[in-house]
Amino acid sequence: MSAPRAISESQDVQYRAFLANYEVKMQQCTSCKVFRHPARWICPECLGQGWEWIDLSLNGEIEYFVWYIQPLDPSFSDVPYNVAIVRVEEGPCITTNVLGAAMGELSIGQPVRLEVGRSASGKPLLFCRSDVSTLDAK
Amino acid sequence: MPKQIWTEHPVAIVGVGATQQGLHPGRSSYQLGIEALQLAIADAGLEDKRRIDGVLGFQMADGLGIDAMVLSRYLGLNPKVTGALDYGTGGFTTQYAANLIATGACSVVACIFARNPTDAMEAISGEFPVDPDHGLFNGNVGAALGWSRYMSRYNCPDGALGPVVVSARRHAQHSDIAAWKTPLTFDEYMEQPHLVWPFRELDICKVTAGGAAIIMARADIAADLAKRPVYLHAVGRQQAPRMFENDDHLLCFGMKDAADQVFDAAGMAPTDIDVLHMSEASSASVIHTLENYGFCGAGEGPDFVKSGAIDPGGEIPVNTSGGQLGEGYLLGWLHHVEIVRQLRQEAGSRQVPNAEVGQYCATGRYREDFLSSIYVRG
Numbered sequence: 001m002s003a004p005r006a007i008s009e010s011q012d013v014q015y016r017a018f019l020a021n022y023e024v025k026m027q028q029c030t031s032c033k034v035f036r037h038p039a040r041w042i043c044p045e046c047l048g049q050g051w052e053w054i055d056l057s058l059n060g061e062i063e064y065f066v067w068y069i070q071p072l073d074p075s076f077s078d079v080p081y082n083v084a085i086v087r088v089e090e091g092p093c094i095t096t097n098v099l100g101a102a103m104g105e106l107s108i109g110q111p112v113r114l115e116v117g118r119s120a121s122g123k124p125l126l127f128c129r130s131d132v133s134t135l136d137a138k
Numbered sequence: 139m140p141k142q143i144w145t146e147h148p149v150a151i152v153g154v155g156a157t158q159q160g161l162h163p164g165r166s167s168y169q170l171g172i173e174a175l176q177l178a179i180a181d182a183g184l185e186d187k188r189r190i191d192g193v194l195g196f197q198m199a200d201g202l203g204i205d206a207m208v209l210s211r212y213l214g215l216n217p218k219v220t221g222a223l224d225y226g227t228g229g230f231t232t233q234y235a236a237n238l239i240a241t242g243a244c245s246v247v248a249c250i251f252a253r254n255p256t257d258a259m260e261a262i263s264g265e266f267p268v269d270p271d272h273g274l275f276n277g278n279v280g281a282a283l284g285w286s287r288y289m290s291r292y293n294c295p296d297g298a299l300g301p302v303v304v305s306a307r308r309h310a311q312h313s314d315i316a317a318w319k320t321p322l323t324f325d326e327y328m329e330q331p332h333l334v335w336p337f338r339e340l341d342i343c344k345v346t347a348g349g350a351a352i353i354m355a356r357a358d359i360a361a362d363l364a365k366r367p368v369y370l371h372a373v374g375r376q377q378a379p380r381m382f383e384n385d386d387h388l389l390c391f392g393m394k395d396a397a398d399q400v401f402d403a404a405g406m407a408p409t410d411i412d413v414l415h416m417s418e419a420s421s422a423s424v425i426h427t428l429e430n431y432g433f434c435g436a437g438e439g440p441d442f443v444k445s446g447a448i449d450p451g452g453e454i455p456v457n458t459s460g461g462q463l464g465e466g467y468l469l470g471w472l473h474h475v476e477i478v479r480q481l482r483q484e485a486g487s488r489q490v491p492n493a494e495v496g497q498y499c500a501t502g503r504y505r506e507d508f509l510s511s512i513y514v515r516g
Contacts, residue, residue, distance in 0.1 A: 072279075
C-alpha cells in the first residue's frame with residue numbers, strides 16, 4: 001500500500017479544470033471500478049483511495065426535472081428555464097439544464113446527451129441536450 | 139427490534155406552549171421563546187421553574203438559533219445540561235430530550251424553538267442556493283423535482299397537491315394561533331400560476347415568526363404535575379446522506395425505513411394511529427408520508443387526500459391545527475404541541491374524538507433526514 005498522500009476533501013477543482021478544457025470526466029475507483037460524483041478522495045463503495053478520471057459516454061437519462069416559471073434569484077431572471085437531475089450511463093447523477101427544450105418537451109426517463117457549455121458568467125459547465133441525434137460534443 | 143429505552147424508563151411531555159404565529163415586529167427569538175416557555179411552565183403546573191434541569195435550544199445552518207446558555211441566564215436557571223442541536227427540529231430535539239431523561243442525565247427538560255425571520259409571511263421557506271451555477275435555487279425545489287418523477291410514475295395530473303393545501307387551511311381555521319386563517323378553495327389553488335413547475339407557490343410553506351416550547355419529564359415527576367402525561371412510545375430514524383447514490387432519493391428514499399422502525403418499536407400499525415402529524419415544508423411531502431407510512435398505498439396518495447380523508451373529521455385527520463402550510467412554520471414544533479393537546483382531549487373544535495395515539499413524521503434537509511415519533515396518552 002502506498003503512503004497516505006495529502007488530499008483536499010473535494011476534487012471539484014480538478015473536475016472543473018477538465019470541463020474548462022471541454023472534457024467531461026468522472027472519477028472511477030481503481031479498486032472496485034464504481035464511478036462517483038461529486039468528486040471526492042474516497043470511494044463510497046469500497047473506501048478505496050485511488051481513482052482515475054474517465055471520459056464519460058455522454059449518455060444520460062432525465063431522472064427529475066422542474067421548470068422555473070417565476071425567477072427565484074436575480075441571477076436567473078430569464079424564465080422559463082429548466083433544472084434537471086440526470087443519471088449518466090456510468091451511474092452517478094448530475095444537476096444540469098437541458099438545452100434546446102421548450103416547456104412540455106421534457107419527460108422522466110428521456111435520453112439526453114451531455115455537453116460542455118458556459119454559464120451566463122462564462123464559467124464552463126456541464127449541460128445536456130434532449131436532441132440526442134445531434135452529436136456535436138466538442 | 140430491541141426495546142427502546144423509554145419502554146423501561148418512560149418519558150412524558152408534561153407541558154406545552156406556543157405563541158401566536160405569523161408576524162411579531164421587533165420581537166427577538168428569545169422573547170418569543172420565553173413567552174412560549176412561560177405558557178408551557180404554566181401548562182405543566184411546574185410551580186418552581188428551578189425543577190428544569192435541562193434546557194435545549196437549536197442552531198440552524200443560516201446562523202439563527204437560540205443559545206441555551208444565554209436562554210438559561212435569562213431564565214435564571216443553572217441546568218445540569220444545556221444544548222442546541224444542529225437543525226433542531228421538533229422531532230430531533232424532543233428525541234434528544236427524551237434520551238437525556240431516560241438515561242438519567244436530567245429529570246425535567248425544557249425544549250425551546252422560536253424565530254422571527256425577516257420577510258415573515260412573505261418569503262417562501264428553503265431559500266438557499268442548491269446549485270446556483272445551474273439556477274437551482276431553494277431547497278424545496280428538491281421536493282418539486284421529486285414530484286415530477288412521482289407524477290410520471292403514477293400518471294398523476296397537475297393539481298393533485300391542491301387538496302393538501304386546502305386541507306391545511308381548513309384545519310388552520312380551528313387554530314387559535316394560526317398564521318394562515320384565510321380559507322382557500324381548490325379553484326383558488328388551481329388559479330395560482332406555477333412558481334417552479336410542478337409546484338405553485340402555495341405548495342411551499344412560507345416562513346413565519348413565532349415560538350413553541352415543550353417540557354418533558356420522567357414518569358414519576360410527570361404523574362405529580364397538572365396535566366395528564368403524554369408518553370413518548372416509540373421512535374424511528376433514518377438518514378440518507380448518500381443522496382443520489384440511492385434510488386429515488388427525491389421520492390424520499392429512507393422514509394420507509396423510518397416507518398418500519400417506528401411501527402416495529404411501537405408494536406403498532408397505521409390503523410392504531412388516531413392523530414397524524416407531519417412536517418411539510420411542501421405539500422408533496424404529505425403524499426410521500428401517507429404512502430411510505432402505509433396510510434394509503436403507493437400511488438394512492440392523491441386520491442386519498444382528494445377523498446377528504448385528511449380533512450377535519452376525515453378518516454385520519456392530518457395536521458389538525460393546520461401544520462406548516464396553515465398554522466406556521468416552526469420546523470415540526472407546533473405539531474408536537476398539537477399532538478399533546480389532542481391526546482389530552484384539550485383541542486376544542488379541532489378535537490379528534492377519543493384520540494389516544496398520536497404520530498409525528500418528518501422529512502428534513504434535501505430529503506436526507508426522516509424521523510417519526512409515536513406518543514400515547516397516560
